[in-house]
Amino acid sequence: MSNVVRVETSDRVARILIDRPPVNAMNVDVRRGLLEALSVLRGDAGIDGAILAGAGGRFCAGSDIEEFDAPPAAPSSVEVFAALENFPKPLVAAIAGVAFGGGLELALACAYRVASPDARLGLPEVKLGMLPGGGGTQRLPRLVGFDRAAPMIFRGEPVSAKEAEGSGLIDAVVEGDLLEAAVAFLFARRGDTVRPAAARSTWIDRVREDRPAFEALLKDWTAKAREKKSANAIAEAFRAAVDLPFDQALQRERALFVERRDSAEAKAQRYLFFAERDAAKVGLDAPSVRPVDRTAVVGAGTMGVGIAMALANAGLPVALIDSDEKTLDRAAATIATNYRRQIESGALTAIEAARREESIRRGTAITAAGDCQLVIEAVFEDLGLKKEIFATLDRVTARGTILATNTSTLDVDAIAAATTRPGDVLGLHFFSPAHIMRLVEVVKGRATAPDVLKTAVMLARKMGKATVVVGVCDGFVGNRMHLRRAPNVERLLQEGVMPATIDRVATAFGFAMGPCATSDLTGLDVQWRIRQAKGIRYPVADALCEMGRLGQKAGAGYYRYDPGSRRPLEDPVVHDLIRKTAVSLGNAPRAIGDEEILDRLLLPMINEGAGLLEEGIARCPADIDVVWATGYGWPTWRGGPMYFADHIGLITIRDRLERYSTQLGDETLRPARLIKALAAAGRGFSSLPAARV
Numbered sequence: 001m002s003n004v005v006r007v008e009t010s011d012r013v014a015r016i017l018i019d020r021p022p023v024n025a026m027n028v029d030v031r032r033g034l035l036e037a038l039s040v041l042r043g044d045a046g047i048d049g050a051i052l053a054g055a056g057g058r059f060c061a062g063s064d065i066e067e068f069d070a071p072p073a074a075p076s077s078v079e080v081f082a083a084l085e086n087f088p089k090p091l092v093a094a095i096a097g098v099a100f101g102g103g104l105e106l107a108l109a110c111a112y113r114v115a116s117p118d119a120r121l122g123l124p125e126v127k128l129g130m131l132p133g134g135g136g137t138q139r140l141p142r143l144v145g146f147d148r149a150a151p152m153i154f155r156g157e158p159v160s161a162k163e164a165e166g167s168g169l170i171d172a173v174v175e176g177d178l179l180e181a182a183v184a185f186l187f188a189r190r191g192d193t194v195r196p197a198a199a200r201s202t203w204i205d206r207v208r209e210d211r212p213a214f215e216a217l218l219k220d221w222t223a224k225a226r227e228k229k230s231a232n233a234i235a236e237a238f239r240a241a242v243d244l245p246f247d248q249a250l251q252r253e254r255a256l257f258v259e260r261r262d263s264a265e266a267k268a269q270r271y272l273f274f275a276e277r278d279a280a281k282v283g284l285d286a287p288s289v290r291p292v293d294r295t296a297v298v299g300a301g302t303m304g305v306g307i308a309m310a311l312a313n314a315g316l317p318v319a320l321i322d323s324d325e326k327t328l329d330r331a332a333a334t335i336a337t338n339y340r341r342q343i344e345s346g347a348l349t350a351i352e353a354a355r356r357e358e359s360i361r362r363g364t365a366i367t368a369a370g371d372c373q374l375v376i377e378a379v380f381e382d383l384g385l386k387k388e389i390f391a392t393l394d395r396v397t398a399r400g401t402i403l404a405t406n407t408s409t410l411d412v413d414a415i416a417a418a419t420t421r422p423g424d425v426l427g428l429h430f431f432s433p434a435h436i437m438r439l440v441e442v443v444k445g446r447a448t449a450p451d452v453l454k455t456a457v458m459l460a461r462k463m464g465k466a467t468v469v470v471g472v473c474d475g476f477v478g479n480r481m482h483l484r485r486a487p488n489v490e491r492l493l494q495e496g497v498m499p500a501t502i503d504r505v506a507t508a509f510g511f512a513m514g515p516c517a518t519s520d521l522t523g524l525d526v527q528w529r530i531r532q533a534k535g536i537r538y539p540v541a542d543a544l545c546e547m548g549r550l551g552q553k554a555g556a557g558y559y560r561y562d563p564g565s566r567r568p569l570e571d572p573v574v575h576d577l578i579r580k581t582a583v584s585l586g587n588a589p590r591a592i593g594d595e596e597i598l599d600r601l602l603l604p605m606i607n608e609g610a611g612l613l614e615e616g617i618a619r620c621p622a623d624i625d626v627v628w629a630t631g632y633g634w635p636t637w638r639g640g641p642m643y644f645a646d647h648i649g650l651i652t653i654r655d656r657l658e659r660y661s662t663q664l665g666d667e668t669l670r671p672a673r674l675i676k677a678l679a680a681a682g683r684g685f686s687s688l689p690a691a692r693v
């Protein structure tokens with residue numbers, strides 16, 4: 001008998017249990033075990049039906065992703081799904097926890113599905129550069145229709161059993177003991193004629209009656225997708241559902257899946273999946289953690305509000321502190337609006353939203369942090385101010401209270417030195433909006449105590465964040481690399497390349513937004529102030545700021561904006577400014593191709609990434625990739641900047657950096673020592689062992 005699939009029979013019902021911790025991922029052993037169990041039970045006259053469930057409170061998190069890079073091992077999941085579908089007696093999937101990917105496909109092949117209210121059901125394959133390959137694109141629309149199936153498969157976002165209730169996906173949402181409820185459900189259905197998903201055609205017939213609406217749906221979803229190849233494959237599989245007999249459509253889906261599974265895009269996303277989980281295990285060496293039941297956030301601006309919401313969402317009470325009453329009032333209004341929107345979109349119940357909102361209390365005095373075990377400072381980037389706040393926090397909080405700064409660039413060690421207990425201090429660099437963006441750079445100071453680091457990493461995980469532990473330097477990993485892009489964008493503008501051209505190249509590569517449109521969104525004045533303080537002059541960006549073109553908030557920046565609109569429109573004023581600047585700087589007009597633009601956007605960042613590895617600020621190239629994929633909108637199907645560099649080849653990267661450095665007279669573009677050494681040895685970043693941060 002299988003060691004990962006158990007069968008227990010009582011009251012004439014067999015319970016088939018997948019038991020493969022931690023998430024019951026379906027590998028060859030599970031597939032084999034299921035087939036064996038089903039073939040034995042098929043002829044068992046002692047049962048009236050069977051329940052399929054997962055051990056450990058989880059149904060199944062899908063096919064084992066680790067197997068996708070190995071040669072396929074029989075039996076295939078398609079055989080398992082067919083055996084479930086053809087099981088001669090009623091078969092009920094009892095879903096708790098998650099039924100994702102192949103896990104949901106298992107359930108879809110069963111005659112019935114019952115689920116706990118908070119179970120999550122999804123087909124997230126698209127997030128791994130693929131599409132469902134075991135009937136998901138065929139059975140789901142037959143049960144719920146294409147309008148409901150499309151968002152689940154094109155976006156890959158799960159739905160809760162509660163949301164799925166009544167859609168045809170779940171037959172019953174049950175409270176209490178799931179297995180008992182599933183057995184009761186099965187008894188109630190004894191004698192009913194079972195109609196498997198494959199035999200249902202209502203939704204398929206509807207499409208046949210109104211094909212244009214179906215095509216419009218597919219067009220809409222493929223247009224919205226950032227990664228087009230998977231989206232097109234999903235659309236193809238949907239068409240097969242309508243145009244081909246079920247068995248042939250299944251084969252078509254499988255062929256599309258295999259092609260996507262073996263694609264460069266899917267490999268890159270699998271790499272990121274495991275890189276993110278690897279990064280999440282860093283910083284956990286301490287034998288114990290500090291208790292965190294009460295938290296405070298100092299500074300109620302945009303960042304502070306987002307962080308307070310993220311803490312409240314994780315179930316922690318928060319004191320949101322700001323000396324300015326008006327700022328606190330604005331913060332309260334923003335928090336209320338954000339939660340109201342979540343109620344309206346169905347993401348939160350009104351009760352839960354109210355609970356979260358109420359768990360954020362406001363205060364003007366920093367002493368409100370006095371009884372907290374973790375304080376996150378989120379005031380604006382001014383070292384003097386931050387030091388002052390930390391000196392005060394040192395006095396008003398108990399020793400052992402974790403003091404975190406949300407600085408994005410400043411020296412965490414200098415901030416820690418303002419206290420009498422630098423071991424309690426670290427950086428928690430959230431990204432805006434902090435309640436939505438997944439990344440937190442956990443900045444380990446020179447003196448940060450191991451249990452402080454561990455507590456902070458675990459807290460961030462509890463908040464649903466992707467964590468990457470990094471060392472102290474100006475900008476840490478993400479911003480330090482990001483800051484290398486700005487001078488290169490400016491330099492391209494000075495050579496007469498228009499913002500829309502730069503942004504087009506960036507979005508064609510896969511970024512959601514180009515650098516100029518992003519600057520307009522965040523405001524040009526932030527970087528302008530930093531440049532002024534450092535005495536750096538950017539002829540194009542500075543001129544825009546001097547003209548009051550500070551970005552979207554001013555109605556104009558690199559682009560112009562119609563009132564109330566966020567759509568960037570090209571502006572002849574900016575074109576004129578750029579042309580004149582190019583002439584005044586003596587930059588002879590020349591056509592700069594897309595490849596050169598892309599190189600000049602990406603290579604300086606990769607070069608800086610190599611510097612971070614040399615200095616031990618980043619533990620390994622994969623950590624850098626996680627930072628970029630989860631915090632900076634790097635297209636996940638390209639794996640991350642360091643993965644991408646390996647893909648191009650470090651010899652090419654080195655040679656191009658040398659060329660641009662000479663061509664532009666820019667010494668900062670000389671390839672980093674690490675790139676030169678690896679290129680000379682014919683190696684890539686991925687060959688580096690992980691360092692200790």
Ligand code: COA
Pocket residue numbers: 022023025061062063064065066098100101102124125128274277278
């Ligand atoms: N295949 C192989 N391993 C998987 C897996 C899968 N489908 N899903 C999760 N795991 C592993 C993780 O790598 C991790 O392993 P580790 O402990 O060695 O690092 C472990 O299971 C726990 O996963 P983790 O994500 O850290 O736990 P979680 O509780 O935060 O989330 C899930 C659990 C199931 C929600 C999440 O792992 C997930 O979404 N998995 C992917 C599901 C998916 O895409 N399925 C379709 C595959 S085609």
